[in-house]
Amino acid sequence: MVSKQLVLTNAQGFHMRPASVFSGAMSKYSCDVTIRFNGNDYNAKSLLNIIAACIKCGSELEVICNGADENEALAEAVELIESGLGE
């Protein structure tokens, strides 16, 4: 299992488009991908779960990957979030 603490920087927070970009990218991997936010875990391959988490700009969150391709998955997750999720 690998994980990293990150800060969400895109202005709109994890809304429709960023959430869809992120969940789409994570779905390519076979490992489990989880977003831990405010003490709750959310399935990061699920667009609806990410939206329900209601993560706003400036929030701290943790991405946790667990499975065969966990390193690759985490690397892409970090890059996506740090680059502002295509905003």
Place this chain on the structure above:
Amino acid sequence: MLYGTAASEGIGIGRVMLVEEHSLEYTPKTVTDIEAESQRFKNAVALFCDNTKAQAENLRTAAGDKEAEILEGHIQMIKDPYLSGEIEKLINEGQCAESALEHMCDMFIAMFSSTDDELTRQRATDVKDIKIGVLSILLGKNEVKISTAPKGTVIVAKELTPSMTAGINKDNIVGIITETGGTTSHSAILARALEIPAVLSVNGITGKLAAGEQVIVDGSKGEIIVSPDDSELQTYTQKRRSFLEERRELENYRNKPTVSASGENYELFCNIGKPDDALKTVSADGEGVGLFRTEFLFMERTSVPTEDEQFEAYKKAALILKNKPLIIRTLDIGGDKDLPYLGLEKEENPFMGFRAIRYCLKKRDLFKTQLRAILRASAFGKISIMFPLVTTVDELREGKQLVEEVKSELMKNNTAFNKDIKVGVMIETPSAAVIADILAKEADFFSIGTNDLTGYTMACDRGNSNVSYLYSPLQPGVLRLIKNIIESGRKNNIPVGMCGEAAANEMMIPLLISFGLTEFSVSAPSVLKVRKAISKWSKEETDKIAEKVMQFSTQAEIENYLKTVI
């Protein structure tokens, strides 16, 4: 006349088509052939995706990419592996596809609706739309077809779902009326993108109108006239024509700089009340925000917002505006704006009482918290600070002193902020207007708040119909003050803007240009109108007009003269 929320500008005259949602009731049953049921669900989803894709393409040609994306989002949502996985699980447990789908969709609708975030709450409408769409397919019911509505149709519905809106042929639909939905709902956004006049949130409207009845939809005012008579029809046909002509013409001013006929450049900003309004500023082609009222953060709650809450809100607006200027006005509370949790005493004369900067300078903790939040946000955009209701230079000095204190505290903590942040004064009291020469030496900028300035100068409440005739920025007394404020700013080389309603007043614009105003801050829908109005004038022409205007003795003379020249 019936009233609702003005959600999409323009006038529509046509006949009612009642869009009733067909019943999607069913009796849940236990499934025995699980594989067949699972396949039935997959087929329904596939068909839903095909339909939605086609609707999205239609919408792309009719309205644009942004609008089509809303529907494409529905495809992504229904394809969510978690959602389909959970539905499959329920089907495997013997539930029928309908109830499995409904169970999961309702769960997300409840989750989204319970958040405190408006954008997330709006997503609940999308999930509802998906549920209705897939259920209709599973139950073999066709979705309501708006696409076949004849020319001159006014759609009347309880709620307009995005997929319904997608079926709209904008050549045939002339108006939209619904019982629910506000100005930021999908329906409103789509109606505006399609340029169809819309009045939303009209109580019980589906029960009040009959199919085929003639109605006038005034989406600019939020009014509906049922069975209009000949003279009403004539008036509104004329109104409709001039509205359409103006709209066409104003579009020529989009994405252009704000410049006068003689080539001087002006800043054209918007007034906002919430961080999300910054989006409206951007889409209205505003060049920045000249007044961000911060009271909203303090309203509808039971305690003072924390520094972090305020910081998030200011930062959000700054990030949306990218590097466009953002002037944040510090708390303007008291007067008519009371907050029970602050425990303000009832006053005999609240407009002359303990409010705005006076209150903030006494409640230093509250004020410094706000200043700290603004300063922290200044690391993310071009933010300035503005103090409301200043009457003396002492207030400005004290306020600036507190800004400096907060700055050194932040510096000690190594917190990022803009060290050169500008601190300006909102000039809205006669005293500030008269001592503008003194204030200009110590303020970084002025912004004239004409609403209060006019009220205080004329000593009149515009809400009181016995005295409201006195309320006009074209009163010689008010104009002299405005001229003095702008000239004092100019002499001291500080920019002077205006964030009151007078900034969008076509009679005021030539005078403001002549006096030397550098920034106009108006409501988002006025941006293009004001840009057009400014483009008409050369500096020389406005100087002649202003010279003449300043010689008249009464407001009536001034107004009559200005009417002949604009």
